[in-house]
Amino acid sequence: MKVDARLAAVVQGTNGDPFAILGPHTLGTGTVIRAMLPRARRVRVVDAGGAQLADAELVDDAGLFEAYVVTAPPHYRLRIDDDRGESQTIEDPYRFGTLLSDFDLWLIGQGDHRELYRVLGAHPQTIDGVAGTRFAVWAPNARRVSVVGDWNAWDGRAHPMRLRREVGVWEIFLPGVGEGARYKYELLGARGGLLPLHADPFAFRSEKRPANASIVTAESRYVWRDEAWMRERGPKQQRDAPIQIYEVHLGSWKRVPEEHDRFLTYRELADELIPYVRGLGFTHIELLPVTEHPFDLSWGYQTTGWFAPTSRFGEPDEFRAFVDAAHRAGLGVILDWVPGHFPTDAHGLARFDGTPLYEHADAREGYHAEWGTYVFNLGRGEVANFLIASALYWLREFHIDGLRVDAVASILYRDYSRNEGEWVPNVYGGRENLEAVAFLRRLNTTLYGEVPGIATFAEESTAWPGVTVPVDHGGLGFGYKWNMGWMHDTLKFMERDPLYRGYHLGEISFGLIYAFSENFVLPLSHDEVVHGKRSLLGRMPGPEAAQFASVRLLYGLMWAHPGKKLLFAGGEFAQRGEWRAQASLDWHLTRAAEHAGMQLLVTDLNRLARERAPLHQRDAEPDGFEWLAYDDARNGVVAFIRWDERRDGHLVCVCNFSGATHHRYRLGVPRRARYAEVLNTDAAVYGGGDTGNGGAVEADDRPAHGKPQSLELTVPALSALWLAP
Known part of the structure; x- marks a missing residue:
């Protein structure tokens, strides 16, 4: 018929x-x-x-x-x-009648719905006494959108949706479809052609790769027990607080080789990773993206699930339990978050309704040839709203303490990684992405305004001014910025033969010219120990003992230097090989004395940085730092003072980058007092030669380095000393 x-x-x-x-x-x-x-x-x-x-x-x-x-x-x-x-x-x-309220539609139309994840996506609920799931998806240029899943044999004819034309959102309530149901959206594109099935951009849970269907997820029933942490976290993330971050990729921190080298689950990571990080004395854990992603070797940076913790390690409430455990252990949790680009996978955001919806239409703006990804059109209100809603979701629903925004430079510059003729200037003919600047300012203003106590971190590799300046003072409004210049210069310097380091001390001192222009984090991140760069230990010149000594010296300098600290997993025990995302860290090394000594050093550095106010209170203020020696090329030594906020307490750091021990080294100090050797990276317990000053040294009235008093020190080769009255 x-x-x-x-x-x-x-x-x-x-x-x-x-x-x-x-x-x-x-x-x-x-x-x-x-x-x-x-x-x-x-x-x-x-x-x-x-x-x-x-x-x-x-x-x-x-x-x-x-x-x-x-x-x-x-x-x-x-x-x-x-x-x-x-x-x-x-x-x-x-x-059933319409589902989205007029107020929701108005907020969506304005591009400013701060709980957009409560409106779009799949939400189990009861309407008129009938249990089911409400679905809603933005696809303004589609000719037809259907929800497909196991219950309708993935047949797009069965459940086409209603279009709310005011905002281009499609909606439907499906009785009987409940928690755990697998689903996608089937769309007829703008030209009438059938598109590949798309996962839900607002899915709260996804299938484990290689499958990629979205899974209907009820509102969380998890009972949080971190009230004390949430109430008190704000001061712990301010720029005068000690912040020492352990960066980790959950898929490679530790695996279970006896069970086909499987990943640890969120629950297992809570039991193993969190006590380990706390024992090392870090204040925060930073996670490479746990947002859902299809390809393991993207490390999570090619996101397809902007509201879904990856199913590799468990379910969303199990991730909540991980964060809760961290908080109850006194650790903040920072999540890497990627608003600059997204992968071209057919089930993701790419050409979602048959048109460039989330991405720019012009490939000169909308495609990253270097990464093979699409670029978000941040000037479009709905796209900006989508991303800001994602950020708010993680901060609110998972109690995340901070977001580290990836590749900010790629967002800010229209010509990023593009040759002449491959990019489109802004309306003034410049290379600055004005729409992206507006987005980042709106992002930070919203997050800090909506979620008390959080912090945002920018991975920004250029000299863009005012990254951490408040928005109302003309800045981008981030809390912190990664100091990529310090990282590049310091590692370049440390890779030099100790014989010649003294002639290149400017690579150490140069960073102090701009060290207080932003609220900086000093990062020794995953990017520095992969893709042929070698491990930190492998970067150091000389025989093995000198390599270990140089890494200890690097850490002694880093923890005394102005700026918050970040160290990637494996660095705390000086992993020998490069980081491999597809395998565990080399935990067997920690049974060797020199590697265990490195762990102890990092533990002591973290403890001292917390306990000693001069090492954190004025990280972003120039009068908290004072040079003593920055050009001692003959000895290869730099020395400086860190002052506390009252400029009363202080700590002196002396770094000997040469391969020779300096006896009777005269160093000026601001007081005539007995100075304790608070830290010596050459101590035997760290794997060093145990050369030093017997635990303390008395200042006398001989002037040096512009100070009326001085110390006569033994400064071990390739070592850092911390001294305090």
């Missing part, structure tokens, strides 16, 4: 207004009820008590049924006999 032209689009799956055809509609003095049920063989309309009201007629063999009811009750149901001989009674999705 063939339908007339009026219904043909429903049968063919091309109808963009299914609620105008399906469900109940007045016809004469009665009601006609239509249903598209491709697998049904017989359909009857029944009332809430199960009494039959009408037997529906099959008006197209594809599964279009039609029944006429003289008086249709508001809560009728459909009794279906399917092609397997099974019978069931279902609610008709097309009898």
Whole structure:
């Protein structure tokens, strides 16, 4: 039997207004009820008590049924006999009214819905006493959008959605679809062609790769126990607080080789990683992206699930338990977050409704050839809203303490990684991405305004001014910026032969010219120990003992230098090989004395940095730092003072970058006092030669380095000393 032209689009799956055809509609003095049920063989309309009201007629063999009811009750149901001989009674999705409120639509239209994740996506709920799931997705240029899943055999004809034309959002309530159901969206693109099935941009949970369907997830039932941390975390993340960050990739920190080298789960990581990091004395854990992603070797930086913790390690509530455990252990949790670009995977955001929706249309703006990814169109209100909603979601729903925004330079500059003619200037002819600047300012203003106590971190590798300056003072509004210049210069310097380091001390001192222009984090991150760069230990010149000594010296300098600290996993025990994302760290090394000594050094550095106010209170203020010696090329020595906020307490750091021990080295100090050797990286417990000053040295009245008093020191080769009165 063939339908007339009026219904043909429903049968063919091309109808963009299914609620105008399906469900109940007045016809004469009665009601006609239509249903598209491709697998049904017989359909009857029944009332809430199960009494039959009408037997529906099959008006197209594809599964279009039609029944006429003289008086249709508001809560009728459909009794279906399917092609397997099974019978069931279902609610008709097309009898339910609109779902999104006018206020939600207005906020979406304004591009400023700060709880957008509560409106779009899949949300189990009960409407008129009927349990089901409400679906909503933004696809303004699609001709038809359907929800497909296991319950409808992934047939896009079964459940086409209603278009809310005001904002281009499609919605539907599907009775009987509940938590755990797998689903995607099937779309007819702007030109009428069928697109690849798309995962939900707002999915709260996804299948484990290589599968990629979204999973209906109910509102979390997790009971948090971190009230004290959440109440008190704000001061712990301010620029006068000690912040020492352990950066880690959950998939490679530790695996279970006895079980086919599987990942640890979020629960296992809570039991093992968190006590380990706390024992080392770090204040924060920073996670390489745990947002869902299809490709392991992207390390998470090619995100497809902006609201879903990756299923590699467990379920969303298990990730909540991980964060909760960190907080109860006194550790903050920072999440790497990537708003600059997204992968081209067909199930993701790429060409979502058949048009460049989330990305720029012009490849000169919308495609990163270097990374093979699309670039978010941050000037579009709906896209900016999507990303800001994602950021808010992680901070609110998972109690994340900070977001480290990846590759900020790629966002700020239109010509980033592009040759002449491959980029589009801004309206003034410049290379600055003005829309991205506005987005980043709005992002930081919103996050700091909406979620008390959090912090944002910019991985920004250029000299863009005011990254951590407040927005109302003309800056981008980040809390902190990674000091990539310090990292590059310091590692370049440390890779030099100790014989020649003294002639290049400017690579150490140069960073102090700009060290207080931003609130800096000093990063020795995952990027510095991969892709042929070698491990930190492997970068150091000379025989093995000298390599270990140079790494200890590097850490002694770094922890005394102005700026918060970040060290990638494996650096705390001086891993020998490069980081491998597909394997565990080399934990067997920690059984060797020199590697265990490195762990102890990092533990002591973290403890001292917390306990000693001069080492953190004035990290971003120039009067908290004072040079003593920055150009002692003959001895290869630099020395400086760190002052506390009252400029009362202080600590002196002396670094000998040469391969020779200096005896009777005269160093000026600001007081005539007995100075304790607070730290000596050459101590035997760290794996050094145990050369030093017997624990303390007395200052005398001989002037040196512009000070009326001085110390006569033994400064071990390739070592750092910390001294305090």
